[in-house]
Structures are given as structure tokens and as C-alpha cells.
Amino acid sequence: MTIAPARQSIDRWPGLDIVPSGPRAAVSARVARRLFEAAVNRLDVTVVVGDQTFGLGGPVAVVHRPEEFFARLGRHQLIGFGEAYLTGAWDSEDLGGFLTVLASEVSDLVPQSLQKLRAMIVARPPRFHRNSEDNTRDNIAHHYDLSNDLFEEFLDPTLSYSSALFPSDVVDRGDHHVATTPYDVPAAAGLADAQAHKIERLLDEAGVGAGTRVLEIGSGWGELAIRAARRGATVRTITLSTEQKALADQRIAAAHLSDQVSVDLCDYRAVTGTYDAVVSVEMIEAVGWEYWQTYFETIDRVLAPGGRVAIQAITMPHDRMLATKRTYTWINKYIFPGGFLPSVEVVDQITRDHTDLRLTGRLSMGAHYAETLRLWDQAFLAASRRVLDLGFDERFLRMWHFYLEYSRGGFASGYLDVNQLTFTRPA
Structure with a gap:
């Protein structure tokens, strides 16, 4: 079952309506897109982005708003991936199946050579x-x-x-x-x-x-x-x-x-x-x-x-x-x-x-x-x-x-x- 994107007020979701923008966001979005496409092309999934399809075949995800999806993914990594789902930027009829494939390869989605930079990129938990x-x-x-x-x-x-x-x-x-x-x-x-x-x-x-x-x-x-x-x-x-x-x-x-x-x-x-x-x-x-x-x-x-x-x-x-x-x-x-x-x-x-x-x-x-x-x-x-x-x-x-x-x-x-x-x- 696919749940329709929210149509109600998003006041209870502060900041979620703001899509990352600016030069830094543009660069990180381009990098995120390359890494994402390379990763899913190795996986047993099907990801539709506009008129392009990636993956080896399997549970389907559709990216409805690519610019937003990759902007969020680039700036906020897995948090952005989840937030893009909340806003309806992407969807999947078999969400559990799609996420299971990703979870099975989670340690290798990003090339090992780039994982050394992880500490410089990921957000830290707030003190509270x-x-x-x-x-x-x-x-x-x-x-x-x-x-x-x-x-x-x-x-x-x-x-x-x-x-x-x-x-x-x-x-x-x-x-x-x-x-x-x-x-x-x-x-x-x-x-x-x-x-x-x-x-x-x-x-x-x-x-x-x-x-x-x-x-x-x-x-x-x-x-x-x-x-x-x-x-x-x-x-x-x-x-x-x-x-x-x-x-x-x-x-x-x-x-x-x-x-x-x-x-x-x-x-x-x-x-x-x-x-x-x-x-x-x-x-x-x-x-x-x-x-x-x-x-x-x-x-x-x-x-x-x-x-x-x-x-x-x-x-x-x-x-x-x-x-x-x-x-x-x-x-x-x-x-x-x-x-x-x-x-x-x-x-x-x-x-x-x-x-x-x-x-x-x-x-x-x-x-x-x-x-x-x-x-x-x-x-x-x-x-x-x-x-x-x-x-x-x-x-x-x-x-x-x-x-x-x-x-x-x-x-x-x-x-x-x-x-x-x-x-x-x-x-």
C-alpha cells in the first residue's frame, strides 16, 4: 500500500518543507546522485528516476521529485533519505522489501574508500x-x-x-x-x-x-x-x-x-x-x-x-x-x-x-x-x-x-x- 503524501499543515514538522539549496547543496546533490545510482545498480532493486531505471531488478522505488530527493540525500544522507519519503519525493509499493535489500548491503552502499570521510559528514546527536x-x-x-x-x-x-x-x-x-x-x-x-x-x-x-x-x-x-x-x-x-x-x-x-x-x-x-x-x-x-x-x-x-x-x-x-x-x-x-x-x-x-x-x-x-x-x-x-x-x-x-x-x-x-x-x- 502506498500512502498519499501529506496534504495537511506541516507546522508540526518544523523545517521539513525546506529543501536544501545553494551552491553547497547543488554539489552534494550531484555527488549523492552518482553514489546512489552506482549503489542501486549493484542491488536487486528497481529504481525509477524520471525516464531512467537503475538496479538489477527487484522491489521497485519511484523517485517522483529527483531534485528534491538528491538535495536531501546529499545534505543529510540517510536522514535526508527518510525525509524525502515523508514529503513524498519518493515512494515504493513494497517499501519493506525495498528497504530490506538496502539494509542487507548497508555497510557497502558507500565505497570503502569514501567511508573514511564519514566522520566529517554525518550529523552528531544533539546534546539534549x-x-x-x-x-x-x-x-x-x-x-x-x-x-x-x-x-x-x-x-x-x-x-x-x-x-x-x-x-x-x-x-x-x-x-x-x-x-x-x-x-x-x-x-x-x-x-x-x-x-x-x-x-x-x-x-x-x-x-x-x-x-x-x-x-x-x-x-x-x-x-x-x-x-x-x-x-x-x-x-x-x-x-x-x-x-x-x-x-x-x-x-x-x-x-x-x-x-x-x-x-x-x-x-x-x-x-x-x-x-x-x-x-x-x-x-x-x-x-x-x-x-x-x-x-x-x-x-x-x-x-x-x-x-x-x-x-x-x-x-x-x-x-x-x-x-x-x-x-x-x-x-x-x-x-x-x-x-x-x-x-x-x-x-x-x-x-x-x-x-x-x-x-x-x-x-x-x-x-x-x-x-x-x-x-x-x-x-x-x-x-x-x-x-x-x-x-x-x-x-x-x-x-x-x-x-x-x-x-x-x-x-x-x-x-x-x-x-x-x-x-x-x-x-
Whole structure:
């Protein structure tokens, strides 16, 4: 499905209506065009630019306004690429397929000889995106406080905003396990069960049962806390999203579990107490690389002797993490301010060097996130009219569709992964 370019006011999108211009923009646009055409001519895609066609054949993208597209790409690189989609300068009927091909070759789209200049060109994250205690709540609110109604439109009834775990084989790779491609193409009707399976596996890994004192870092909308409490645990779950807390409190009360679960507006750094199990689902991505050590030191500090930790984390290759950790991205600008993905290697290194925690279990399940995102995007597109009725505009529809398919491309290509990581302390 192609979403029409925005026709409404763009006051909520400051600067997006300004196309780069001037001598510098003209030069960078010419360079960007040469690099773009050379790159797509090596890929299994079809890109139509005016009366020219590039690529080896595959998912089709059409550049409707070449001058704008290359001006944005030249001046703002991948941010400009995404912004050109938001304005309708280019489009694709198979956006996820097109972006998957690009993601599979992302490290080689620009010739290696020019990548040495990368540090001189790419934008740096603004200081207010750094996830200090002063900034983190605003960064979280930018995304998670958009509207509970919005998230309810495309998530399953568990309101799980993280990768599901569908039925599949699990292969032992020696140092970790891999959940292979789901047996069947998952359908929306099975998403809630797959989300429940993901959560129950994490609780199993953390050893959650009757009498367990559980800390959850990042509440979501309360599903994991509810399931832990149903096992007989006492749960403290923390969040910085006022919208998430309000709905999580409602859902916990409706489940008659308020005496076992407390939802606190609290920064993870301020947590006190002692817990037998610490669980966290796709929250480390919002910590920021500068604070990963603090995050794990906090978990180590509050974990009781003999306790266990289970974390679900989106990860990226270690070399790409090192190369991009000071880069300001489209995702940072429009979706997750201050967000950054770790590698499994850096998580293992930090916990070994700065805590008593040891990584003792890992399940890789990236193929399952690609399917989760596909289902979310289908539901979001189907709810477009209702999203507009919530007060969002058509440009927001394009942005969210691009975000979901951009993310899906990362997992479908194997560039991104998601892992359930288990930590214990040596005896």
C-alpha cells in the first residue's frame, strides 16, 4: 500500500518543507546522485528516476521529485533519505522489501574508500538527546506518550511493543541458540499467543515463581508484570512514561493484581531495594551507549544473591555499533531520541568488566521480529483512518509506516537481531 503524501499543515514538522539549496547543496546533490545510482545498480532493486531505471531488478522505488530527493540525500544522507519519503519525493509499493535489500548491503552502499570521510559528514546527536537523568523523561515521552490509543490501534491485545516469539525450531549454535524462521507465515490472530510465549520464556529464564521479588525495568503497558504476578511474584515495574503508567495501572487493577504489582514513575538509576529477578524487555535501546555501564551496575546492585536477570535486547553487529555510535539518525530525529542499539559483544564485555553478572544464556530471534513488524505495519495501515481521527496527520502516517518497514528491513536482512539474554552470578 502506498500512502498519499501529506496534504495537511506541516507546522508540526518544523523545517521539513525546506529543501536544501545553494551552491553547497547543488554539489552534494550531484555527488549523492552518482553514489546512489552506482549503489542501486549493484542491488536487486528497481529504481525509477524520471525516464531512467537503475538496479538489477527487484522491489521497485519511484523517485517522483529527483531534485528534491538528491538535495536531501546529499545534505543529510540517510536522514535526508527518510525525509524525502515523508514529503513524498519518493515512494515504493513494497517499501519493506525495498528497504530490506538496502539494509542487507548497508555497510557497502558507500565505497570503502569514501567511508573514511564519514566522520566529517554525518550529523552528531544533539546534546539534549543524551540520556542523562535530566533528559531521559523528555526522550521517552517523545515516543511513548504519543497516545495510548495510537498504540492500541496496531498492537495485539497484550499491548506488547516488542518482538514476539512464534512457533519455530531452536538450533544450538554452541555459544547461543537461534529461533529459526517461524514454521508458518504468522497471522494477526496468532500474535497475542506469540507475545505471551515471549514473555513466559523470559520469566522462566529469570526464575520467576511464587514468592519471587521481581523488578521490571520498562513497564510497557503492564503485560509482563501481570503475568509475573499470576505466577505468585511480587512485582515492582518502573517507567518514565506517564501514559504507559496510567494504562498499566488500569490493566493491573482490572486483573485484580494491584496488591502484587506497583507501577512507579522512576528512572532506573534511582531504583532501590533487593530483587530475586530483574527483567527488562527492549529498554536497553533507550539507555544510550554512554550509560550502558550504569544500567548494568544498577541491576547488579539490586539483584539478590542467587538472583537471575533476563533481558530482551535489539542488537546490531559490533563493528557497526562502533562505527555509528556517535551518529544522529532518522530514527533518533523522528522516533527514538537518544536511542542506540548495543551489540551482544559490548553487553558481555561491560558485564564482565564492571559487574558480577555473567551472560549464561542467549536466544537469537531476529526473524521473529521481522514478522512482528510486518503484522504491526499491516494493522497500522488498516487503521489509518482511525489514526487520523486521533489527531495525527497524513505525514505522520507516512513517518510511522516508514519507521515500521525500515525496522522490518533491518531484521529481515539480518543486519539487526533481537536476543533474549540471561545473566547469572558465578557461585
